[in-house]
Each structure stands twice: as structure tokens, then as C-alpha cells.
Amino acid sequence: MDTKKQNELYESLISELRRGTIVMSVMSQLKAPQYGYSLVVLLEEKGIPVDAGTLYPLLRRLESQGLLESNWDVESAKPRKYYQLSDMGRDIYDRLCTHWYEMVDSMNAIIRDKDVK
Amino acid sequence: MELNERYIYAVTKGLPQKQREDIGKELRTLIDDMLEQEEGPETQELKLQNVLLSLGDPELLAESYRDSKRYLIGPQNYDNYLLILKIVFGAVFLGISVAMAIAGLFSEELRIGGIIGGYLSALFSGLAQAFAWVTLAFAIAEGRGVDMRKKQSGKEAWSLELLPEIPEKKAAIPPAEPIAAILFSTLFIALLYFAPQLLAVYIPRDPSGMTMVPVFDTAMLREYRLLLAGMYIFNTAKEALKLVSGRWTIRLSVIFSLMSILSAALALIVFSNPSIWNPNFAAEIIKYANAGFEFLNVWLRLTTWIIMFIILGCFIDVSTALYKGFKYNAR
Numbered sequence: 001m002d003t004k005k006q007n008e009l010y011e012s013l014i015s016e017l018r019r020g021t022i023v024m025s026v027m028s029q030l031k032a033p034q035y036g037y038s039l040v041v042l043l044e045e046k047g048i049p050v051d052a053g054t055l056y057p058l059l060r061r062l063e064s065q066g067l068l069e070s071n072w073d074v075e076s077a078k079p080r081k082y083y084q085l086s087d088m089g090r091d092i093y094d095r096l097c098t099h100w101y102e103m104v105d106s107m108n109a110i111i112r113d114k115d116v117k
Numbered sequence: 118m119e120l121n122e123r124y125i126y127a128v129t130k131g132l133p134q135k136q137r138e139d140i141g142k143e144l145r146t147l148i149d150d151m152l153e154q155e156e157g158p159e160t161q162e163l164k165l166q167n168v169l170l171s172l173g174d175p176e177l178l179a180e181s182y183r184d185s186k187r188y189l190i191g192p193q194n195y196d197n198y199l200l201i202l203k204i205v206f207g208a209v210f211l212g213i214s215v216a217m218a219i220a221g222l223f224s225e226e227l228r229i230g231g232i233i234g235g236y237l238s239a240l241f242s243g244l245a246q247a248f249a250w251v252t253l254a255f256a257i258a259e260g261r262g263v264d265m266r267k268k269q270s271g272k273e274a275w276s277l278e279l280l281p282e283i284p285e286k287k288a289a290i291p292p293a294e295p296i297a298a299i300l301f302s303t304l305f306i307a308l309l310y311f312a313p314q315l316l317a318v319y320i321p322r323d324p325s326g327m328t329m330v331p332v333f334d335t336a337m338l339r340e341y342r343l344l345l346a347g348m349y350i351f352n353t354a355k356e357a358l359k360l361v362s363g364r365w366t367i368r369l370s371v372i373f374s375l376m377s378i379l380s381a382a383l384a385l386i387v388f389s390n391p392s393i394w395n396p397n398f399a400a401e402i403i404k405y406a407n408a409g410f411e412f413l414n415v416w417l418r419l420t421t422w423i424i425m426f427i428i429l430g431c432f433i434d435v436s437t438a439l440y441k442g443f444k445y446n447a448r
Contacts, residue, residue: 036143036147037146037150051173052151053172053173053177053181056140056143056144058181060136060140078150080146081139081143
């Protein structure tokens with residue numbers, strides 16, 4: 001396989017890995033209310049860049065699933081929709097985190113295991 | 118600033134009305150925010166272009182906003198859809214062909230062109246209706262989240278107990294049974310629907326020719342076409358379910374029974390109305406066939422028998438279905 005194809009394959013695997021973590025990244029930043037674009041900036045600063053085009057529909061989906069709550073702020077010059085975790089969202093986020101730590105431990109173990117051999 | 122409105126329109130135009138305004142407002146602010154973030158010497162116009170380009174294809178963005186299904190019949194039901202469509206098409210084709218062939222034999226019309234024309238138009242309207250009704254039924258099932266492949270296990274998660282029992286020989290439904298039933302009901306209802314005047318008593322008359330005494334008041338029967346179509350749909354649907362299932366299950370037997378009852382109810386509405394019968398039938402038979410006056414009583418009794426026959430047929434249908442469904446699936 002030529003290098004170009006190899007790189008493409010690698011990229012697609014990486015984006016698959018990322019896709020699985022986007023929801024958790026977003027939820028982690030929504031303990032306090034954020035509007036869409038502030039969240040884009042925030043995530044980018046923290047090294048997890050997410051496209052606005054991906055994030056905005058995702059926020060709506062999480063809201064319709066009941067994980068997030070939203071409020072329109074119409075006081076300021078531009079109308080902004082603020083999202084934050086709902087009670088259920090907070091609960092599920094905590095459980096996801098617990099699961100995440102276990103998964104990371106197991107993954108680390110399994111990867112290192114292979115290195116030893 | 119016209120460009121950003123066009124972009125927002127391109128995203129929201131295909132979205133549900135309720136969400137359009139909300140999403141539009143959100144996107145407008147987003148584009149504004151992103152514009153402010155753009156630094157550099159470019160003109161405002163160029164910056165806007167960059168922002169929109171970075172948001173990407175509006176169709177794709179709209180696609181990710183849309184979480185509802187955008188298909189009429191999903192892959193999990195598509196195979197069954199095709200199967201049922203083929204059977205119903207075959208049945209309609211056969212039914213109308215036979216009905217029209219008989220009609221052609223007895224018609225006064227002698228021009229072959231007229232007969233073929235009538236046949237083709239009946240065929241076209243029959244097939245078009247069959248297609249529309251089957252598709253509608255599947256689309257409704259799809260919309261309600263029915264997955265026919267999971268019908269035996271319902272909504273429960275898969276588990277070992279849910280592996281289907283290898284059907285007892287008697288619980289198996291030979292495909293010929295539902296196919297024959299579909300063919301028969303297609304033929305019968307196609308006659309009632311397209312050519313009720315053919316359901317008649319044919320009395321030879323000398324020196325040549327026949328007198329036709331129609332059984333039905335065709336104009337009256339025409340009023341009931343919608344109910345006839347309904348009867349046909351329930352009938353075909355229940356047989357189609359049998360065919361797809363391939364064996365008697367409790368679920369199948371219950372649904373089958375319900376449809377059977379609905380279909381019989383429609384039939385009762387049609388056939389219990391005395392005015393669907395040709396009002397002069399008995400008189401004409403007596404006149405042309407030299408039958409005695411007692412025929413009037415026979416005829417009156419016959420029409421009552423038909424109602425009994427419908428009820429009895431439905432009863433037999435329902436009781437055998439429930440019997441087989443429950444007996445062969447008792448745990």
C-alpha cells in the first residue's frame with residue numbers, strides 16, 4: 001500500500017477515535033452555561049478542536065435527548081443560545097467518566113502488554 | 118451581508134418548520150462571532166466568504182441537523198416489501214386478466230381494440246393501486262418503527278431463549294396456502310370492483326344468445342368501492358403476514374385474527390345492505406328461467422345465508438389461527 005493511502009487510512013481511524021470522545025468532551029465543558037461558539041473556542045484552547053458545523057447540530061441532539069438544557073439570552077446585542085448539562089446529563093456524565101477511567105486503564109494495560117513481548 | 122443569509126437559508130430550507138427559526142438565529146450569531154474572530158487585512162466580504170467556506174457544504178450541515186429518517190422503507194423491511202409487492206402484483210395481474218377475459222367473452226363489444234384498451238386501463242389502475250397501498254402500508258409500518266425481521270422477538274433484546282423454535286411441522290405455514298388465498302381474494306374482489314355486472318346468472322335463450330341477470334345492483338355496488346378496497350387490503354395483508362412469518366406464532370395469530378375480523382366487518386357492511394342486490398333479480402329469474410314463485414323465498418334466504426357465510430368464515434379463520442398460534446407456541 002502506498003504511503004498516501006496508508007495516511008488516509010490512519011486519518012480515518014484517528015477521526016473514528018475522536019468521534020467517540022466528542023460527546024464527552026462537550027459535556028465536560030457544560031457544567032456552566034456556554035453558547036456554541038464559546039464552546040468551539042474553549043475546546044480548541046484545550047486541544048480538542050471540534051468544527052462548529054459538527055458541534056451545533058450535536059448540541060441540539062444532546063438537548064433533545066435530555067442531556068442538555070438551553071436558554072436563549074436575548075438581552076445582549078446578539079441573541080445567543082446557552083447550553084448546560086441537565087441533572088440527568090450531569091449524572092450520566094459522571095458515570096461516563098468512571099467508565100472512561102476504567103477503559104483507559106485497560107487500554108493502557110493492553111497496549112503496554114504488547115510492547116513487552 | 119446577503120451571502121450569509123443565503124447560506125442560512127440553504128441550511129434551514131429543508132429542515133422541519135419548527136426548528137428553522139431557532140437554528141437560523143443560532144447560525145446567524147455563529148457566523149457573526151466567527152467573523153469577529155477573523156483577523157487580518159482582508160475586506161469584510163472576503164472574511165465572510167472564508168467563514169462560510171470553513172462551515173462547509175450547507176447540505177451536509179443540514180443533514181447533521183436532521184436526525185429523522187429520510188427514507189420511506191428502510192433496509193430492514195425492504196426485502197419483505199419487495200416480496201409482498203411481487204405477490205400482490207402477480208395476484209392483481211392474474212385476477213384482472215381472468216376477470217377481463219371473462220368480461221371479454223361475454224361482452225357485446227366486438228371490437229378487439231376496445232377490449233384490449235379496457236383491459237390495459239383496468240390493469241394499469243389495479244397495479245397502480247396495489248403499488249400505492251402496499252407502499253403506504255409499509256411506509257406507515259416504517260414510520261412506527263416496525264422492524265419485521267424482529268417480529269418474533271418483539272422489542273426485547275436478543276437472547277438465547279428468543280432463538281426461534283424450530284417449528285413443529287404443523288405450525289409451519291406452507292407458502293401455497295397464503296398465496297392461494299391472495300389469488301382467490303384478488304380474483305373475487307377484482308370482479309366485484311371492476312366488473313360486477315359479470316356476476317350474473319346466464320340463461321340460454323333461443324334461438325341464440327344469452328340473457329344475463331345480474332346479481333348485484335352495479336351502481337349501488339360502485340358506492341362501496343372504498344370498502345371493497347379495504348376488504349382487499351386487510352385480506353391481502355393478513356395472508357402476506359402469514360407468508361412472511363412462515364409459521365404460526367402467537368403474535369401472528371392475534372394480528373391475523375384482528376385483520377380477519379376487520380375484513381369481515383367491512384364485508385358485512387357491504388353485504389348486509391339489501392340495496393346492493395339487483396332488486397329485480399328474483400323477478401327476472403322467475404320470468405326468464407320459468408322458475409316458480411317460491412324462488413323469491415329462496416333468493417331472500419340466499420342473501421341472508423351470505424351474511425351467515427361471512428360470519429362463519431371469519432369465525433373459522435379466527436379460531437383456527439388462534440388455535441394454531443397458541444397450541445404450537447405453548448411454553
